[in-house]
Amino acid sequence: MSEGSKLGFSGFAAPAKGTLVVFCDDKLALGSASRRIIGQAAADFFKRAAAADQFTGKSGSGLDLVAPPGLKASRLVVMGLGKAKDLKSLDLIKLGGKALSRAPQSSAEVTIVADLPAGAMKAEQAADIALGAQLRAYSFDLYKTKRKEGDEKSALAKVTVAVGDLAAVRKAYASREALSQGTAIARDLVNEPPNVLYPEEFARRASALKKLGVIVEVLDVKAMTKLGMGALLGVGQGSVRDSRLVVMRWNGGKAGTAPVAFIGKGVCFDSGGISIKPAGGMEDMKGDMAGAACVVGLMHALAMRKAKVNAIGAIGVVENMPDGNAQRPGDIVTSMSGQTIEIINTDAEGRLVLADVLHYVNTRFKPKFMVNLATLTGAIIVALGHEYAGLFSNDDKLSERLTKAGEATGERLWRMPLGPEYDKLIDSKFADVKNTGGRNAGSITAAQFLQRFVDKTPWAHLDIAGTGMGSPQTDINKSWGSGFGVRLLDRLVSDHYEK
Numbered sequence: 001m002s003e004g005s006k007l008g009f010s011g012f013a014a015p016a017k018g019t020l021v022v023f024c025d026d027k028l029a030l031g032s033a034s035r036r037i038i039g040q041a042a043a044d045f046f047k048r049a050a051a052a053d054q055f056t057g058k059s060g061s062g063l064d065l066v067a068p069p070g071l072k073a074s075r076l077v078v079m080g081l082g083k084a085k086d087l088k089s090l091d092l093i094k095l096g097g098k099a100l101s102r103a104p105q106s107s108a109e110v111t112i113v114a115d116l117p118a119g120a121m122k123a124e125q126a127a128d129i130a131l132g133a134q135l136r137a138y139s140f141d142l143y144k145t146k147r148k149e150g151d152e153k154s155a156l157a158k159v160t161v162a163v164g165d166l167a168a169v170r171k172a173y174a175s176r177e178a179l180s181q182g183t184a185i186a187r188d189l190v191n192e193p194p195n196v197l198y199p200e201e202f203a204r205r206a207s208a209l210k211k212l213g214v215i216v217e218v219l220d221v222k223a224m225t226k227l228g229m230g231a232l233l234g235v236g237q238g239s240v241r242d243s244r245l246v247v248m249r250w251n252g253g254k255a256g257t258a259p260v261a262f263i264g265k266g267v268c269f270d271s272g273g274i275s276i277k278p279a280g281g282m283e284d285m286k287g288d289m290a291g292a293a294c295v296v297g298l299m300h301a302l303a304m305r306k307a308k309v310n311a312i313g314a315i316g317v318v319e320n321m322p323d324g325n326a327q328r329p330g331d332i333v334t335s336m337s338g339q340t341i342e343i344i345n346t347d348a349e350g351r352l353v354l355a356d357v358l359h360y361v362n363t364r365f366k367p368k369f370m371v372n373l374a375t376l377t378g379a380i381i382v383a384l385g386h387e388y389a390g391l392f393s394n395d396d397k398l399s400e401r402l403t404k405a406g407e408a409t410g411e412r413l414w415r416m417p418l419g420p421e422y423d424k425l426i427d428s429k430f431a432d433v434k435n436t437g438g439r440n441a442g443s444i445t446a447a448q449f450l451q452r453f454v455d456k457t458p459w460a461h462l463d464i465a466g467t468g469m470g471s472p473q474t475d476i477n478k479s480w481g482s483g484f485g486v487r488l489l490d491r492l493v494s495d496h497y498e499k
Contacts, residue, residue: 001128005100005137005159007130009169010111010475012037012120012162020073021099023116025084026057031115033164041070046078058082060095060475062102073111075100084116089128090410092121096132097475100159111160120164127172135476138403142189175305179490182301190292190469190481194269195285199236199317202268202289203244206296206315212303219245229356231335235349236318238273238326241463244359248299248313253499254304259310262299262489263357263369265350265374266292266317273320273346274328287481288350290468291373294485302491308498314361316353320346332431336360337453340431350376350435351446355453362457367456368497369398372450372466373485380416380441381440381466388414389467389484392447395458400495402460402488405453410474411488413462424449 012033014020022034028050035043045068049055055063059082068076077169079099081087087095096112112133114126137159137379163169189197191204197205203218210216219335221242224233229245236243249259267288271277278283292315299313327333331343333352337359341352354372362369389406391413393399399415406413425437426444432454437445447461467484477483 003340005134007134007165008158008160009130009173010162011166012113012164014038014071014073014114015034015109015111015160016072016173018073018111019075019103019109020071020113021077021079021102023079023095023113024057025081025117026059027130029117031117031119035111036236037113037162037325038068039070040066045069046076056080058167060098063100064102075104081116082125084118087125090408091129092125093132093135094475096129097136098135099129100133101475109158111162113162114164114169116225118323123165123172125161125167125463126131126161126169127176130173130474131176133159133161133179135183136478138184138187138477140188140479141479143193176420178301178304179487180485181304182297184492185300186293186297186483186486187479187481189288189296190290190483191479192286194298197242197286197490198268198319199244199266200376202266202292202317203246205284206246206248209248209296209299209303210342213250214299214302214303215249215251217247218472219247227360228334228336229360230333231341232316232318232356234327234333234343235267235273235320235352239319239321239322241268241319245318245319245360246315247319250297250299250307250309250311250320252302253310257310257366258368260493261312261314261361261365261370262295263354263361263370263372264292264295264313264315265289265354265372265376266315266354267334267350268317268319270320270321270349271345273349274321275346276322277347278328284470287469288375289317290375290464290481293481294373294468294483296444297483297486298489301486302493307493309493311493312361312365314357314369316357318353320349335453339433339452340436342428342431344434348446351449352435354450358453358470359449362454367457369460369498370393370454370491371402371460372463373464374464375465375468376463377443377446377465378446380463383443384414384466386466386471388412388461390443391415391460392418392444392463393460394418394454395399395449395460398458398460405495409487409491411467411484416444416447418444418447418451430441
């Protein structure tokens with residue numbers, strides 16, 4: 001796992017080397033611990049430099065002071081908080097990422113002082129700072145034999161967060177460490193090349209969750225054929241890599257309580273099949289399994305923090321390739337639900353995978369709700385760009401909870417419409433449904449298709465094509481694979497479904 005720097009905590013003390021980061025508000029006020037750590041000479045130096053540089057302490061801004069007087073640290077960075085009383089959890093997480101970003105590549109150690117003008121940060125606040133720094137520190141450079149100038153700073157050896165109450169902060173950080181690791185796992189999976197991460201290998205990596213007490217089952221082609229999963233199996237039949245269905249169960253809630261369920265699209269590489277994609281940018285289709293990556297990362301986070309919930313994670317893992325055995329446009333397949341599907345375009349494959357996994361999870365586990373994640377359509381990028389994921393749901397309560405969790409974590413969702421009028425676009429002359437309705441309302445008709453396989457169970461579909469891979473880099477993510485959804489869905493669970 002390429003999780004980045006080693007993170008640790010210490011009491012309030014001046015570091016012997018490296019970069020020291022402290023915070024000030026929009027009046028340039030420092031906390032008492034920060035003033036004590038940097039000393040009067042450095043504090044005076046900061047005030048003079050701030051005036052010369054017109055630094056105002058605006059939220060997210062920073063002032064770098066090289067060789068600060070009276071300090072052994074080679075660099076002092078003062079980060080602006082803006083109005084400290086207005087800071088929310090997400091603001092602090094972002095500040096943690098920004099604080100780490102101010103350290104030069106030559107700095108082997110960074111110390112961040114979790115101190116506010118009003119006093120030491122509360123345990124939860126300091127833990128948020130630490131989470132932001134750790135998320136920012138992630139870098140995937142497994143296959144680089146040489147580092148180039150300008151590469152993201154994965155080489156930082158150590159990040160220390162100096163805090164007022166060590167025991168309380170370590171306790172608060174435990175759940176955030178689970179999120180950090182879960183997000184890193186999801187990012188790793190998305191970033192891996194497709195010759196390394198194919199369905200069988202994906203299933204093997206997901207099986208590592210057994211170490212955390214997760215029950216993992218892997219269904220092979222024979223087992224899925226017996227279950228009648230013609231939709232999923234049709235996608236992978238053109239590849240030499242056999243498909244897999246991985247079911248992960250975390251039983252942290254009361255016995256007999258209905259689980260919550262998360263389902264991920266796991267197309268390890270999507271050539272488009274017979275309806276082959278253009279060559280330009282096809283290499284990005286190694287990330288067409290970002291939904292499944294999120295589910296694995298989420299299940300890791302839930303298990304690691306021992307979430308008091310019964311949760312199901314299920315991923316359909318396939319490779320969509322165009323050989324002589326590949327399914328063709330015009331083929332008709334029978335899904336596990338018994339519904340027949342006319343294949344219009346073999347590049348509309350993710351919904352076929354999800355159709356069988358959704359039905360399987362729904363009928364076997366009878367969950368409270370199902371949320372599926374998928375890099376499903378380019379159309380959602382046309383609609384929302386890379387800032388929001390598309391949210392489609394048959395349940396207003398679930399939709400509202402997901403939206404609020406998205407706002408709280410910064411993994412934002414925008415609800416899109418569903419309606420019977422759109423079903424007309426995917427009605428088939430020869431089967432129960434077509435797997436695509438054409439260009440118009442492309443992301444909506446894909447969601448309408450999925451809705452046919454969830455019955456009356458509360459369900460939400462998150463189209464993460466614009467956010468799961470290649471999304472804009474942020475204060476807490478410099479990776480191509482973002483790990484989108486892990487923190488969002490963990491927040492959904494922790495806010496509403498743990499007892």
